[in-house]
Amino acid sequence: QVHLVESGGGLVQPGDSLRLSCAASGFTFRYYVMGWFRQAPGKEREFVTAISMNGANTYYADSVKGRCTISRDNDKKEVYLLLSSLKSEDTAIYYCAGGPYSGSSYYDPTKYNYWGQGTQVTVSS
Numbered sequence: 001q002v003h004l005v006e007s008g009g010g011l012v013q014p015g016d017s018l019r020l021s022c023a024a025s026g027f028t029f030r031y032y033v034m035g036w037f038r039q040a041p042g043k044e045r046e047f048v049t050a051i052s053m054n055g056a057n058t059y060y061a062d063s064v065k066g067r068c069t070i071s072r073d074n075d076k077k078e079v080y081l082l083l084s085s086l087k088s089e090d091t092a093i094y095y096c097a098g099g100p101y102s103g104s105s106y107y108d109p110t111k112y113n114y115w116g117q118g119t120q121v122t123v124s125s
Contacts, residue, residue, distance in 0.1 A: 003024070004023070004115060005022065005023045005062075007022075007023070007116070009119030010122070012121070012123055014124075019082045023078050027100070027114065029077040030092030034079040035047065036095065037095045038090075040092040046063075047111055048060075048064055053073065053101065082098075089123075093120050095118045
């Protein structure tokens with residue numbers, strides 16, 4: 001059975017940094033592209049970042065570029081999201097997702113087979 005379990009969310013202040021983790025099980029992690037998406041209240045789920053199977057290639061949404069780093073540990077079957085200089089507009093539920101290689105469609109949530117339950121990130125003073 002496939003599981004993706006996110007952790008590390010919470011209430012943070014503007015300007016802070018946050019590291020989210022996602023632990024995977026039930027599928028061959030190293031053969032999957034991993035991504036992070038987020039959904040704010042009243043908005044559609046949006047792409048945040050993705051990482052290739054071997055970690056060599058990373059992709060970022062314009063909204064987080066320069067203050068976001070995605071990484072993965074294939075031995076531990078974990079993927080991480082580090083987001084710094086947090087803003088109120090970063091407030092959302094953050095979801096970890098895994099999918100097969102889909103070329104340039106890493107930003108498309110429909111290309112991902114597996115999803116976690118999400119972890120809430122709230123940026124507020």
